[in-house]
Amino acid sequence: MKEKIQELKQKFNTELDAVKDTKALEDLRLVFFSKKGLISDLMKELGKVPNEQKKEFGQLINGLKKELNDKFDEKKLELVKLEEESEINATEAYDESMPTRCACGSYHPITLVQRDLEDIFKSMGFDVEDYNEIVDDYHCFEALNIPKFHPARDMQDTYYLSTPNQLLKSHTSAAQNAIMRKYGDALKKQKRPIKAVFPGRCFRNEAIDACHENTFFQMEGIMIDEDISISNLIYFMKTMLSEVFERDVTVRLRPGFFPFVEPGFELDIQCLICGGDGCPSCKNSGWLELCPCGMIHPNVLKYGGINTEEEPDKYTGFAFGLGLTRLAMMKFGIKDIRVLNEFDLNSLSQFVSK
Ligand code: FA5
DSSP, X not given: OHHHHHHHHHHHHHHHHHOOSHHHHXXXXXHHHSTTSHHHXXXXXXXXXXXXXXXXXXXXXXXXXXXHHHHHHHHHHHHHHHHHHHHHHHTXXXXXXXXXXXXXXOOOHHHHHHXXXXXXXXXXXXXXXXXXXXXXXXXXXXXXXXXXXXXXXXXXXXXXXXXXXXXXXXXXXXGHHHHXXXXXXXXXXXXXXXXXXXXXXXXXXXXXXXTBOSEEEEEEEEEEETTOOHHHHHHHHHHHHHHHHSSOOOEEEEEOOOTTEEEEEEEEEEOTTTTTSOOGGGTTSSEEEOOOEEEEOHHHHHHTTSSOSSSTTSOEEEEEEEEHHHHHHHHHTOSOTTHHHHOOHHHHTTOOOO
């Protein structure tokens, strides 16, 4: 019995040391202190002990219970304090309850982030383009190597208009074909690389939560020339992120599937609201999908009039689709995406441009 008490104590101490947040602490409480927990099991074992030893072991178990309870309470206090502090840090720039600072209007946080990005890309030689919100099926899907009935369409269910073939664009990639056609001649005749970003509002028939809206903004970018490679893509992504956040951010690149790029990547940013521990803003994963990207698929270059049957590989390029709304959330410490579509002046007037 003494050994069992000792073992339980050690197990508790090891597991308590590994606990990093209040959720894990609650899980630990259930394992040890609940009715069906390990301490109750030990109490049941007391029944099997000879009568003359019951008093001694009863006291030992009670002592153990008190010791573990005290340690548990101490850890809880420590974690609650830490979590409150990190919440305060994350929301430092944004306070829902703050009264309006001025009666005049101010730029929307997404506009601010969009302008910052436009300046960053312009300084790297990119043109800034605009595109329609209502597009046709060809531009939104088929020109992007997503034929009718392709399963990839399920990822981007959008709103179809009663006018045949017209829909609200589900991603800024819908402009890729038009941009290629606009700048293709300059690329071929004047050897001027195509470098363009095009921000825009996107629409999806989406289940809304803290990080998904049915109306949100993206910024697309493409670069096309001879010999463009993944290294160019990574260089521009890194430069853009370090300039926009003006601080170190942790990102990860993992394979991602989009029919219009090959290879394709998902570029995720570690959630700046919870520091990677997991919260509703990042669906408890600690990471937020921010900027999928990849090398433009040969078919897309062909549909855009860039490469021909005779020279199918002459030009290569990269494309990315940055989630502007999510970027604004991360940049300003906004926990819930819905704040950005509420148009509440109390909230929105708190954001200031650089
Ligand atoms: C696309 O939309 C692709 N067109 C991006 C792309 C472009 C890939 C070029 C490769 C090359 P995705 O569905 O993952 O991919 O959306 C891109 C980004 O938009 C996401 O990472 C996210 O930041 C943002 N986003 C997507 N859906 C929503 C939503 N419902 N609410 C808010 N942001 C969203």
